[in-house]
Amino acid sequence: MPPADSDFNSLLNAKVRIVNLQLDSLLAEQSEIQEDLRAALAYALSAPGKRVRSALVLWSCEVVAGRDNHEARIAAAAIEMVHTYSLIHDDLPAMDDDDLRRGWPTCHKAFNEATAILAGDALLTLAFEVVASKIADACLAAELITQLARASGAAGMIAGQMADLQAENTAGTVEALEYIHTNKTAKMFRCAAVMGGLCGQAELGRLKAEPGQLDALARYGLKIGLGFQIADDILDVSASSEQLGKTAGKDVQAAKCTYPAVVGIDKSREIERQLAHDAIDALEIFEKKADVLRQLAQALLEREK
């Protein structure tokens, strides 16, 4: 996401490095993984992702506890694994049938379809394993797993993908779009913010003791998640494949139900700005401590990929 000021970009890059190292080390520790699966997992996880969800986990922990911590890094890696699995499965021929992702051939193109299905399954499973086995505070681990499973499951991300597939070639309404984007994307952003907040609270010995903090982070996460997805829709019609690292114009080609298609580009940009504004509003109780999340909301508006 190049523009936004360079201070913010170095903050984001620092988080991306932490998440990448955490992912590498978690994968390396899994000594018994079947070797061809390991290659597919490493491939999918090392493709240059934006790591926005995982950075959001770390920053939300910082907002609550003053710094990120081991638990937040595990949760960040877990949400990145879940996000990556969802990309692998969404790109499959039976789903969105895409050849390019994060600038690289999609997993089923680089390997084969069976390997891609299994690699996705393995990443989803591993996400839950690392949270359950690497976070010593079992109450925190159980709460994180509950949040992550709900956000990514059949009442969350998977519901969004299902509705998205079904909406292809339909006229589309704003309500249908909101359902798709909320479930497919925004609930995972909300989950990231809440998971980070929980890790911060646990560090202070105050797990779930201040629900107001979690509510604020949840509202923030949902709003920027929705804004992020609308920005994605806009970029699909306005940017090149090279900029995006995935096939541009794909939504139009697949007759996907998107904001620009349903309400037009100008109105889409207006909704996006309003969402960033609402997201920033939700952070009031944190005062200056949440400045980095305000910058993130701003950066998402201005992103070019």
Next chain:
Amino acid sequence: MPPADSDFNSLLNAKVRIVNLQLDSLLAEQSEIQEDLRAALAYALSAPGKRVRSALVLWSCEVVAGRDNHEARIAAAAIEMVHTYSLIHDDLPAMDDDDLRRGWPTCHKAFNEATAILAGDALLTLAFEVVASKIADACLAAELITQLARASGAAGMIAGQMADLQAENTAGTVEALEYIHTNKTAKMFRCAAVMGGLCGQAELGRLKAEPGQLDALARYGLKIGLGFQIADDILDVSASSEQLGKTAGKDVQAAKCTYPAVVGIDKSREIERQLAHDAIDALEIFEKKADVLRQLAQALLEREK
């Protein structure tokens, strides 16, 4: 599994009823599931499965604590969800490409391929969600999730499926077969037995305090799991599709690496008997309390589907 004495069958049927009710109620509680996904999940979960893994969870809990309990019922439902997801994905065209499962059209035949992929993903996710959210003892929940994820992940069931696909049309060795069956099937049986034991120990306030019990259950589970899979291989060549509820002769047709193909039917039966014997041996420390597990080992030897 008709033969085996009728007392054992009524014990098994009682457990199957408990598991089916638990699955129904867990699915009904998920009020926000996307409706088409709910139909696919309900379809896959209600197909008449043998429920051996989930019965094993309940019985292992009984062996340790004298009765099964709420935690074991949740764990049993979770392992059945994971098993069901694995069947849905294994049956996909890119994998084993099968049309019939548990006597019913496979999920991608009854719905479509995208729905089957997503339904499998949703079941896997839901399995972890129910353990994390419905078991109040967070230490137990975290341990169960760790066990379930390891058994079913890229160093377990998924590794077995990957190796199984790769072994098609190869000559096959006993070592390769053991790797496939141990990972694809036996580790999940071991996990079932250990999860049940953990739930029993937690009930007595002795979670992980008696590792000898868990070791014995783990050894038992691994042996009957391997025996179960060899029995499956034998049935594939000796039984009809009607008996099996899935396409008979499919392994031969797909040039799958199976025990009968590699060592012959007689030797396969001998190995199967030895495994049942070893499984029963592992139960010594439980004395008479483990009789039902001894009957299960016997029944698996004699099963006709």
